[in-house]
Amino acid sequence: MKEWLNFINNSYINLAAPTIKIFKLDKTATEIDTLYNEAQSRIYLPPFEIKSLHLDNSWMQLLSSTYREQEENIVFVMNFETMVKTIRDQKNKHVTDIYVTYDGDTAVVPALKKSGDTLQLITDGSVVEMFNLNALTYNTTYKVASALQAQVGFEAEISGVNDDSSNIVNFATTTFQEAELNIYSLDDTFTNITDVVEAGDLVLTNKWRLYEVYNANPSGNFGWEWIQYSITCNLAPIERVNLPGNYIEQIRQHQLNLAQNLDMEGM
Numbered sequence: 001m002k003e004w005l006n007f008i009n010n011s012y013i014n015l016a017a018p019t020i021k022i023f024k025l026d027k028t029a030t031e032i033d034t035l036y037n038e039a040q041s042r043i044y045l046p047p048f049e050i051k052s053l054h055l056d057n058s059w060m061q062l063l064s065s066t067y068r069e070q071e072e073n074i075v076f077v078m079n080f081e082t083m084v085k086t087i088r089d090q091k092n093k094h095v096t097d098i099y100v101t102y103d104g105d106t107a108v109v110p111a112l113k114k115s116g117d118t119l120q121l122i123t124d125g126s127v128v129e130m131f132n133l134n135a136l137t138y139n140t141t142y143k144v145a146s147a148l149q150a151q152v153g154f155e156a157e158i159s160g161v162n163d164d165s166s167n168i169v170n171f172a173t174t175t176f177q178e179a180e181l182n183i184y185s186l187d188d189t190f191t192n193i194t195d196v197v198e199a200g201d202l203v204l205t206n207k208w209r210l211y212e213v214y215n216a217n218p219s220g221n222f223g224w225e226w227i228q229y230s231i232t233c234n235l236a237p238i239e240r241v242n243l244p245g246n247y248i249e250q251i252r253q254h255q256l257n258l259a260q261n262l263d264m265e266g267m
Contacts (some may be wrong), residue, residue, distance in 0.1 A: 002227070009220075009227050012077040013051050020054075021047035021078065023202035023243060024087075024193045027130020043242045047054060047191055052076040060122040073232055076203060080218055080229040084195050089170055091195075095167070096160040100181045102155060112181060117166050119144065121151060122173060133165040141165050141185060160184075178232040184194040189202050197231050202241065208254040212236040 023044040030043045095212045101109040111122040119138075121129040131138045131147060138144050148156035156217045167185035174181060196216065197203075203211045211233035219230035238248065 002185065006079070006081055006225060006227050009224065010082055013077075013079050013082075014051060015076075017051040017053045017205045018261045019049050020052045020206070021049055021204040022197055023047045023204065024190070024197075025200040025202075026192075027200075028192050042240060044198070044244065046195070046244045047204065047247075048086060048090050050078055050083060052203075054205070056205075057209075062163060068214065072091040073234060076231045076233065077219065078229050078231075080227055083197060083229050085191075087195050087197075088192065090187075090190040091193065093190070094160060094184040095163040095187050096158065097147070097182055097184045098145050098168075099157045099159075100148055100183065101155045101179075103155065106178075108153070109175055109177050110154070111173050111175040112166055114169075114170050114182065116170070119165075119168070120173075121148070121154075133168070141167055141168065144168070154217055179267075196229070201231075202236055202243075203231070203233055204247070204251070208251050210236040210238060210241075210251055211248065 023046075026043045026045050030041075039046070054074055058074055071132050100112065104110075108123050109125070111120065111125075113120040117133045119131040119133060120127050121131070128171075129147075129151065131144060133139060133144070138147055141160075142158060144165045145156040145158040146221050163185045165185075166189075168183055169186060170182045170184070197213060198216050201213045201216075203213065205211070212235075215232040215235050216231060218226045219229070220226065220228040238251065245258065
């Protein structure tokens with residue numbers, strides 16, 4: 001029953017909800033003042049996108065004033081399972097993938113092993129080639145793929161971004177007779193984050209409004225309990241955050257500000 005309710009909830013959110021961007025707070029890089037227990041500038045990781053239901057802030061006009069947006073707390077509701085999966089996908093994202101196959105003698109059993117800074121190419125239980133990943137010849141994943149491709153009977157295809165070959169994930173001796181072996185390096189950008197959106201994280205809406213999370217918890221009543229995840233936010237102090245790329249400039253360029261550009265009394 002829970003699985004069915006989760007499917008319905010997730011399908012509805014994917015159909016009806018707008019896309020938001022989540023910036024996770026980099027708690028490792030952000031320095032906290034020892035006296036005031038506060039960060040002078042909060043450093044955030046690159047964003048990821050997720051669908052979330054929310055209401056935009058309302059617009060209001062007071063007598064003898066311009067028409068302006070009324071800032072209030074805003075609540076975003078997303079599917080709990082999708083949120084966790086999306087964040088875990090960021091933590092397990094590959095920088096480079098190398099796909100190795102062997103189409104030589106069918107009686108030969110090929111294998112690979114990666115330990116530390118050494119990659120071993122093995123056939124029939126014997127090491128036939130050792131690649132020192134610190135050596136200039138093999139110090140990038142592109143070079144490793146080329147070296148494997150150069151071996152008789154072996155083929156190697158690579159996708160993703162060229163990376164330091166020592167970042168290839170360690171693995172025990174793995175055979176791939178009549179199969180394809182995927183070796184890869186991981187993106188460590190999101191290594192230290194939790195699997196949920198939490199207080200201190202930022203939300204950027206499709207209206208270019210930046211909000212800071214101050215409360216986050218599983219939500220939903222009756223059958224929906226623990227299927228949804230709600231985060232309550234305030235407008236973020238943009239001068240206190242350090243966003244990756246040029247997001248700060250984009251926010252300032254695209255934010256709608258009718259208080260400066262529209263005088264309802266002059267219409």
